[in-house]
Amino acid sequence: MRPPIYLDYAATTPVDPRVAEQMCRYLTRDGVFGNPSSRSHAFGRAAAQAVEAARAQVAALVNADPDEIVWTSGATESNNLALKGAAHYYSKKGRHLVTCKTEHKAVLDPCRQLEREGWQVSYLEPEPTGLVNLDHLAAALRPDTVLVSIMQVNNETGVIQELAAIGRLTRERGVLLHVDAAQSAGKVSIDLAALPVDLMSFSAHKVYGPKGAGALYVRRRPKVRLEAQLHGGGQEHGLRAGTLATHQLVGMGAAVAIAQAEMAAEAARLLALRERLWQGIQAIEAVYLNGDPQRRAPGILNVSFGGVDGEALRAALRDIAVSSGSACTSAAAEPSHVLLALGRSKPLARSALRFSLGRFTTLDEIDYTVARVQAAVTQLRELSPLWERYLEGMGNVWEQ
Amino acid sequence: MTPIYLDCNATTPLEPEVRDILLRFLTEEFGNEGSRTHEYGVRAKQAVQKARDQVAVVVAAKRDEVIFTSGATESNNLAILGLRAAGREQGRRHVIITAIEHKAVLEPCAALEQEGFEVTRLPVTAGGFVDPAAIRAALRPDTLLVSIMQVNNETGVRQPIEAIAEILKDHAAYFHTDAAQGFGKDIETLRNPRIDLISISGHKIYAPKGIGALVMRRRGYDRPPLRPLVYGGGQERGLRPGTLPVALIVALGAAAEIAVRDHVKRRQACQKIRERALQALAPLDPKLTGDQSQVMDHVLNLAFPGLDSEALMVALKDFIAISNGSACTSSSYTPSHVLKAMGMDDDEANACVRISWRHLTPAVDWDAVANRIRTLR
Numbered sequence: 062m063r064p065p066i067y068l069d070y071a072a073t074t075p076v077d078p079r080v081a082e083q084m085c086r087y088l089t090r091d092g093v094f095g096n097p098s099s100r101s102h103a104f105g106r107a108a109a110q111a112v113e114a115a116r117a118q119v120a121a122l123v124n125a126d127p128d129e130i131v132w133t134s135g136a137t138e139s140n141n142l143a144l145k146g147a148a149h150y151y152s153k154k155g156r157h158l159v160t161c162k163t164e165h166k167a168v169l170d171p172c173r174q175l176e177r178e179g180w181q182v183s184y185l186e187p188e189p190t191g192l193v194n195l196d197h198l199a200a201a202l203r204p205d206t207v208l209v210s211i212m213q214v215n216n217e218t219g220v221i222q223e224l225a226a227i228g229r230l231t232r233e234r235g236v237l238l239h240v241d242a243a244q245s246a247g248k249v250s251i252d253l254a255a256l257p258v259d260l261m262s263f264s265a266h267k268v269y270g271p272k273g274a275g276a277l278y279v280r281r282r283p284k285v286r287l288e289a290q291l292h293g294g295g296q297e298h299g300l301r302a303g304t305l306a307t308h309q310l311v312g313m314g315a316a317v318a319i320a321q322a323e324m325a326a327e328a329a330r331l332l333a334l335r336e337r338l339w340q341g342i343q344a345i346e347a348v349y350l351n352g353d354p355q356r357r358a359p360g361i362l363n364v365s366f367g368g369v370d371g372e373a374l375r376a377a378l379r380d381i382a383v384s385s386g387s388a389c390t391s392a393a394a395e396p397s398h399v400l401l402a403l404g405r406s407k408p409l410a411r412s413a414l415r416f417s418l419g420r421f422t423t424l425d426e427i428d429y430t431v432a433r434v435q436a437a438v439t440q441l442r443e444l445s446p447l448w449e450r451y452l453e454g455m456g457n458v459w460e461q
Numbered sequence: 462m463t464p465i466y467l468d469c470n471a472t473t474p475l476e477p478e479v480r481d482i483l484l485r486f487l488t489e490e491f492g493n494e495g496s497r498t499h500e501y502g503v504r505a506k507q508a509v510q511k512a513r514d515q516v517a518v519v520v521a522a523k524r525d526e527v528i529f530t531s532g533a534t535e536s537n538n539l540a541i542l543g544l545r546a547a548g549r550e551q552g553r554r555h556v557i558i559t560a561i562e563h564k565a566v567l568e569p570c571a572a573l574e575q576e577g578f579e580v581t582r583l584p585v586t587a588g589g590f591v592d593p594a595a596i597r598a599a600l601r602p603d604t605l606l607v608s609i610m611q612v613n614n615e616t617g618v619r620q621p622i623e624a625i626a627e628i629l630k631d632h633a634a635y636f637h638t639d640a641a642q643g644f645g646k647d648i649e650t651l652r653n654p655r656i657d658l659i660s661i662s663g664h665k666i667y668a669p670k671g672i673g674a675l676v677m678r679r680r681g682y683d684r685p686p687l688r689p690l691v692y693g694g695g696q697e698r699g700l701r702p703g704t705l706p707v708a709l710i711v712a713l714g715a716a717a718e719i720a721v722r723d724h725v726k727r728r729q730a731c732q733k734i735r736e737r738a739l740q741a742l743a744p745l746d747p748k749l750t751g752d753q754s755q756v757m758d759h760v761l762n763l764a765f766p767g768l769d770s771e772a773l774m775v776a777l778k779d780f781i782a783i784s785n786g787s788a789c790t791s792s793s794y795t796p797s798h799v800l801k802a803m804g805m806d807d808d809e810a811n812a813c814v815r816i817s818w819r820h821l822t823p824a825v826d827w828d829a830v831a832n833r834i835r836t837l838r
Contacts, residue, residue, distance in 0.1 A: 064500065064501075065499055065500055065501070067501060069493075069496060069498075069499065069501070072493040072495070072496050072502075073491060073492065073493035073496075073704065074491070075487070075488050075489070075491035076487040076488050076491065076708075078488060081484060081487050081488050084487070085480070085484065088474070088475040088480060088483070088669060089474050089475045089477065089480055090466075090474040090821070092474075094472065094473070094474040094475065095466075095468075095471075095472060096468075096471040096472035096664075096670075098471075099468060099471045099472070099784060101468075101774050101782075101783070101784045101785060102464065102466075102468060102774070102778065102782035102783070102784070103464070103778075103782065104466055104468065104782050105468075105471070134531035134535070134671065134703060134706075135703045135704060135706075136703075137691060137693050137694055137702055137703035137704070138531070138691055138703060140693060141690075141691045141692060141693065165693070165694075166693045166694045166695070166702075167692075167693030167694055167702070167703070168693065169693070170692035170693035170694070170702070171691075171692045171693060173692070174692045264704075266493075266704060266706075271487060271706065271708065271709075272493075272704055272705070272706035272707060272708065272709070273531065273671050273672065273704075273706025273708075273709050274671065274706075290690060290691070291534060291535055291538045291690070292538060292542075292565070292568035292569045292571070292572055293534050293537065293538070293563065293564040293565030293566065293567065293568035293569060294534055294563075294564050294565055294568075295564070302534050302538075302564075302565060302568070303531060303532045303533075303534035303535060303565075304472065304532055304534070304662075304664060304670055304671075305670070306531075306532075306664075306669065306670035306671025306672075307670060308669060308670065308671075309669075309670065309671045309709075375498050375499075379499075379500075381499075382496075382498070382499035382500065382501050382502075383498065383499070384496060384498045384499070385498060
């Protein structure tokens with residue numbers, strides 16, 4: 062049996078063979094395997110050089126200074142370091158944070174923890190498009206607000222927030238802005254010299270780099286300070302202790318360099334594929350596109366199907382690897398908190414499929430997927446009591 | 462001329478057998494183990510569970526007692542700072558460590574101290590190990606945690622873990638050991654059921670950097686009451702969220718299994734290297750650091766009277782790559798806190814170099830090394 066068609070690139074991506082080849086040079090005895098902190102011999106110094114070259118690659122992706130990049134084990138750790146690190150460091154200024162209900166758990170859960178520690182957090186309701194309402198944001202800012210955290214691209218819907226406008230607002234009010242860029246870095250262009258963003262989280266494994274590597278951008282001018290979350294060893298200027306994993310960081314650097322070089326062409330290719338997928342699915346009756354029709358990252362399509370149970374639909378599409386939402390919460394049977402926040406009903410949120418396309422997605426795969434989805438939805442609706450009531454003229458019964 | 466790498470306590474190259482496994486899970490078996498809706502995720506999950514078993518079996522633990530982390534530093538932080546909340550709630554705010562712990566234990570303990578905990582830092586003997594009787598004397602009813610490293614990273618001296626476990630038999634304190642330097646090398650010690658928490662590093666046992674584990678042994682049905690340091694996503698029972706780095710985990714599992722399989726062979730190979738080194742260097746009258754009966758087979762910490770470690774490392778740089786202490790502190794010029802704790806003065810400590818090798822270390826021309834040292838005198 063051939064493996065399922067992989068359309069879950071937003072959950073994770075394979076390491077690009079070009080990246081894997083680079084990584085292999087930093088592992089074994091014939092490669093650069095030293096500890097980058099070993100200053101007493103050439104093995105260590107060569108590893109340190111490789112780590113710094115990779116840091117420069119990540120900095121170049123977002124037009125930042127290499128000194129502004131702190132390595133972490135991934136975007137979850139980056140988000141925790143940004144949120145808890147800033148909240149603790151600036152606790153004398155105030156204990157209030159603002160975020161949005163559609164953020165990833167790696168932002169929402171640290172916020173919950175800070176609430177347990179005595180902070181207050183305002184959770185903004187997004188517009189039905191998924192976009193943050195700037196007036197609501199402005200109204201939520203208080204004199205004791207320390208930080209606003211808004212993701213750039215939503216992992217479930219692909220919706221792109223208006224960072225420039227959000228940043229102007231936070232900068233005006235002297236509030237830090239953190240951005241979870243796990244889904245956007247390497248896919249949409251980011252210029253941190255122009256964007257008023259203070260902290261930004263990156264993940265390697267969403268852009269064909271290895272799992273277990275990430276980074277946090279920490280602005281130097283004006284300087285943002287953080288309280289370290291891991292202690293011991295002094296690496297990363299004391300902000301993040303632990304032996305630097307040379308091959309992982311080299312992998313992340315190589316991955317973002319490729320993503321940057323190929324970004325424009327790849328975005329156009331993915332957009333065309335995604336449009337073709339959407340055209341095919343749109344031909345089915347009673348389907349709902351989740352998220353803003355325009356402001357979306359090119360690789361993501363999130364669709365709800367009226368009168369269809371999502372679980373049954375995914376089971377019927379076993380030869381296509383798609384998800385109902387975030388991998389981090391896919392164990393839970395709960396409907397997506399993101400889609401509910403966009404105002405979708407529980408039945409529609411439960412019926413959603415997230416298709417996420419990537420570097421190795423082909424036209425044939427898309428056409429096959431369209432045919433399979435059309436057939437599966439038709440078949441499932443034949444057995445659906447909701448669909449029967451719809452056909453009886455009772456309207457869009459799944460919207461309640 | 463490329464020197465021979467003799468700094469295996471700082472990091473080790475990847476085990477050749479592990480490389481192919483790592484590569485396969487990077488590019489082919491690339492699923493997110495959190496993805497429950499398709500085969501890619503299911504396969505990743507299975508691979509992670511197998512690796513969990515492979516790590517658990519080394520220390521006679523159960524699969525669900527293994528939490529994967531980014532390395533021993535994170536494991537140490539999680540073990541120590543993770544107990545903070547329980548200590549506060551139970552009014553147990555006393556911690557016992559030794560003066561020779563790694564920074565990744567010393568610094569989280571210093572963080573606890575700033576928050577009102579009391580930390581007892583026990584001295585060590587001239588032999589480089591803590592006296593178990595000192596631990597007995599330091600124990601208090603409110604002692605929350607005893608954290609003693611299994612093997613010191615600078616001297617290679619084994620700490621009396623079994624004797625400490627015996628002393629702690631009737632005490633409620635959690636017993637943590639930083640096993641970064643001993644996991645998979647000094648195997649029997651870590652199987653002691655009294656050890657509650659074990660920090661493991663991948664890159665010290667020929668697995669990749671960036672992966673480690675914390676073993677949390679249950680007492681009966683009770684898990685050590687750790688709270689997470691990182692939040693979001695729910696992975697590792699919520700104790701260590703974040704997408705699991707499947708390739709790194711699988712590589713650690715494989716390296717752990719090989720470590721047990723090849724244990725005796727590796728020790729013998731390391732002993733031979735040690736004998737040859739000592740034979741060649743003996744005429745130079747080196748001063749060996751630490752109680753040699755307790756030193757691991759792959760480590761030699763020594764000084765040549767009258768020679769400074771910096772001068773020695775520079776003079777030998779074409780022959781062998783060695784260090785004068787922990788890589789984590791090798792950028793600072795302060796004398797080693799470990800050696801000072803063993804009673805050395807600054808000059809004595811600054812004279813010491815650490816030589817550490819592995820079973821696959823190629824033959825070193827020890828006579829050439831000895832001759833080079835002779836010319837320095």
